[in-house]
Amino acid sequence: MTDTLFDPYEDDPPPALGIVLDVDRGSLPYALIHGEALVACAAWALGEAGVTPLDNGITWDAVRRADEPVVLHDALCPMTPADFIASCVGRALAEDVIVVGTRPVTDTIKRIADGLVGETVDREGLISIVSPVVLPPSVVSMLADEPGTDLVALVASLATTHRVVLVEAPASARRVTSAEEIAVLEALTAG
Template sequence: MSSQGWDPYDETPAVLGLVPVEGRGSLPFALVHGESLVASASWALSTAGIDLYDLSVPFEQVREAGLVLVVHDPLCPLTPASFLAECVTEAQRTGAVVVGVRPVTDTVKAYAAEASGVLRLGATVDRETLVCPTSPVVLPAAVLAALDSLEVDDLAALVASLSERFPVRHLLAPALGRRVVDESDLAVLAALSAATATSSGSVGVDSDGLPDGLPDGGLSPDGPG
């Protein structure tokens, strides 16, 4: 696999990766530990041995290549590379779409609309039965081949659409795989990753609070485990 990304004319088998930014505003270009969210997500894919492909390559060509496709949301920028690789392995093993998810922690209420149009709250939904899609979404080659198009602006909507046609498996993403929705969320994620690196006995931490061996301003998306 080429470090320069996927070459559609290279016959070497590969797993393809895509980091979409459309529909996400400017947040994918915000910084976490000195790197943009897009760069962090792309780095994680490369570290997992996944070839990024250029969006200039027509979808039809990607679909017909017979390869697994990993869609990695840049709003989950510190998802460990090891988790991405685990999701790919599961998709290859089962032939199902594999989705990274996190538990739902907010209170969720059922509701009903009355004839007057007023919404009336109902019972509290058991959060244990709910998950929140995060990243990645891994599409096996057979699933990709069956699609006419691929809409990646909203991964939750993509998962809902795929689940109507294909088997979908959920894998629990680690805490560093959480999704950010704004700058305050991003600050929490950065603090979590720094605290995780500091407390991990398996990863050394330098004076900047980053894992040993990394350049200043960059935190490996593979994380400290």
Template sequence: MKTIALIVAAGRGERAGGGLPKQYRPLAGVPVLRRSLQPFLAHPRIDAVRVVIADGHQDAYAAATAGLALLAPVTGGAERQDSVRRGLESLAGEAADAVLIHDAARPFVPAAMIDRVLDALADAPAALPVLPVVDTLKRGADGAVAETVPRDGLWRAQTPQGFRYAEILAAHRAAAASPPATDDAALAERAGLRVALVEGSEEAGKLTTAEDLARAEARLAAALETRVGTGFDVHRIGPGDAMMLGGVTVPADGGLVGHSDADVALHALTDAILGALADGDIGAHFPPSDPQWRGSASDRFLADAVRRVRERGGRIRHLDLTIVCERPKIGPHREAIRGRIAAICGVPVGRVSVKATTTERLGFTGRQEGVAAQAAATLALPAPEGETL
């Protein structure tokens, strides 16, 4: 069964405040939309993912989804129902058997919940994840309770909602001129389709208000573990009158020799971050045998490591760098180096430490044959899936 996930992100999200639509708001440093896409991109039973966006949100969408393997986005309509229909129409050439329709404001969908929805489609044309109503329900009138509503048989609907593609497309087309439905399962009901109920998840709650976003931030912060990585690098001194150190050109009696710009400080920091991620080292991602990296600015390497942290939903807590050399003197350039590293990594300068030391004229650094750098990176990172802290 070929399955495509259709993520609806065409809303304005005004109730969440902040001036930015909630689907593009950062949540622990990662846009809500990106977090909502990740469970579907990582799921082995999902063949492709497409996002429906609002006109005018193209730049925000591009920034939030950079590097993700997605079908091209589709522009939505005035109402959610219009947006979903346009998204479904856009899949006509994809030969989909099933489609999952999901709200971008639900970023924490468990993989098991996706499985339950897909499993139900083997026996029904539509599947709806639900949660029981546990609170007593009241109907009000004129500011007072008019009656107590029995909650037996009542459920809270969630997404992703699953459908056999041809049948939900037909239901949407038939309802195009009708009053908007509150969700896609309602349209399936109108079309006479059987909608199977499956177990939802409290984790898959919808972010609607600023308070919802704040609670999600707190939840993510509580679920992060601390990781520490270290890095060490050496480059020899050759001809030249300046060295790249920490992204800053430092005048010197000689230059550093290497395949790239030989920025020993940024190389050590890059390896420290990759070490905390348990994601290899700088040579694995940017091999010196590859001619495309010859003479490359090392800030590209560090920026790529930072990108990997963000894609994992992590944060850089602190960076500590020690540069080991007799000359040049690092002190006069320390603040410029701190500022440059902070800018590359997108962290406050107060989270970057730069120190310098010598080896008292001992060894290759003491003989001014080379410069060494040692770094430590402290990250806050979600635990690997399936592990508990």
């Protein structure tokens, strides 16, 4: 079950650190949307949300010692609105939970057995993980290593030991996997 937008902060959001995930995504994070690289748009969204993007040279140990939430933002979700990111940070801090942006699955999903395409899976219970994934300081301090670049694997792993709240993200937060999907997202976010 997904929750809705949460904003306990009327003024400035609390400090948070952010990582734009562009590794293990091929060259797509450097494709253009609205004339800018996807990775740049993702970094700007963090900044507009009051999240400090981390440089590659910062060690995970330094991040853990900062005692701030960490926002993982997939470069392939470049148009995730800043207010949605800030809302997720607020929720993670207020409730000491991992907050995960999700979108409903709209594609047809089929089961495959023994190399044969089988029955259609009911989409009703399926979600797609998008950005952000916000780790509260309590979770960050417990992670010995960086969280990695696979958000689905990370959320699945952390859900076994921590409370995870799924929040439906706006359509503009959708994840793109091709030039054609970038064109659709660009049209969706024009103007």
